[in-house]
Amino acid sequence: MFxxxxxxxxxxGKSTVAKLLNERLGIKCIDADRKAHEAYKQGTPTYNKLIKVFGIDIINPETKEIERNALGKLVFTSKEKRVELNNIVWPATKEIVKKEIENSAKDNVLIILEAALLIEAGWDDLCDEIWATETDDDVAIMRLMKxxxxxxxxxxxxxxxxxxxKERNKHAKIIIKNDCNDIDALWYQIQKSIRNSNSQKKSSLL
Structure with missing residues (x-):
C-alpha cells in the first residue's frame, strides 16, 4: 500500500484533485475533514471536550450536533482558541484516519489522504509521499468569498x-498549480504528477 x-x-483545489483521482482512476480517497466531523459527533469524548472548552453556543439547538460555522467564528478570530481546538480535534481525527487507512489496505494499493492541515497536524507520518495544491492568494480569496x-x-x-x-510546499514531492477553472488543464497536471510520483512503483496508473 502507498x-x-x-x-x-x-x-x-484539493477536493477537485481528489475527486478526479477517484472518478477517473478509481483511487480510494479519505477526506480528513469529514473524518474530523466524525471525531466530534454527539456522544464522543471530543464532542464533550469541545463543549466544555467553547460553551453550549456551538451546539445546533435542533440537531444537538456541534455547529461548524459557530465554532469557526470563534476560532478564526483568536489564535489561542484555534490552538485549543486543534489540540482537541487533531489527535482524535488522526486515530480515525489511521484506522481507515488500515482497514482500506487490504483492497487498495494506493490511497489518497486529503487533508488541508496535514503538515500542521503532524499527519504526514501516515503518508509515503506528499502532494500539495497551490493557487495564488488573490484567486483563493475570491473563491473563498464566493x-x-x-x-x-x-x-x-x-x-x-x-x-x-512556501512553507507547505517544502514538504511536498509534487506541487499542482490550480489558478484557473479548467478541468482539462488540471487533469493534465495530475497525470504529469502521477508519472513523477513514487506511487508508480506500487501501481501503474497511466
Missing part, C-alpha cells in the same frame, strides 16, 4: 490562519 497525502491551502459567502476581511483572516504555500 499513501499519498494531498494537502494545500484553502480553496486551492464559496463561504464571506467578506474580504473574513476571507483574509482565514487565509492568514493557515501555513503559507
Amino acid at each position: 499513501v499519498i497525502g494531498l494537502t494545500g491551502g484553502i480553496c486551492s 464559496r463561504n459567502k464571506l467578506s474580504k476581511e473574513e476571507a483574509l483572516r482565514r487565509m492568514k490562519s493557515q501555513l503559507p504555500n
Whole structure:
C-alpha cells in the first residue's frame, strides 16, 4: 500500500484533485475533514471536550450536533482558541484516519489522504509521499468569498490562519498549480504528477 497525502491551502483545489483521482482512476480517497466531523459527533469524548472548552453556543439547538460555522467564528478570530481546538480535534481525527487507512489496505494499493492541515497536524507520518495544491492568494480569496459567502476581511483572516504555500510546499514531492477553472488543464497536471510520483512503483496508473 502507498499513501499519498494531498494537502494545500484553502480553496486551492484539493477536493477537485481528489475527486478526479477517484472518478477517473478509481483511487480510494479519505477526506480528513469529514473524518474530523466524525471525531466530534454527539456522544464522543471530543464532542464533550469541545463543549466544555467553547460553551453550549456551538451546539445546533435542533440537531444537538456541534455547529461548524459557530465554532469557526470563534476560532478564526483568536489564535489561542484555534490552538485549543486543534489540540482537541487533531489527535482524535488522526486515530480515525489511521484506522481507515488500515482497514482500506487490504483492497487498495494506493490511497489518497486529503487533508488541508496535514503538515500542521503532524499527519504526514501516515503518508509515503506528499502532494500539495497551490493557487495564488488573490484567486483563493475570491473563491473563498464566493464559496463561504464571506467578506474580504473574513476571507483574509482565514487565509492568514493557515501555513503559507512556501512553507507547505517544502514538504511536498509534487506541487499542482490550480489558478484557473479548467478541468482539462488540471487533469493534465495530475497525470504529469502521477508519472513523477513514487506511487508508480506500487501501481501503474497511466
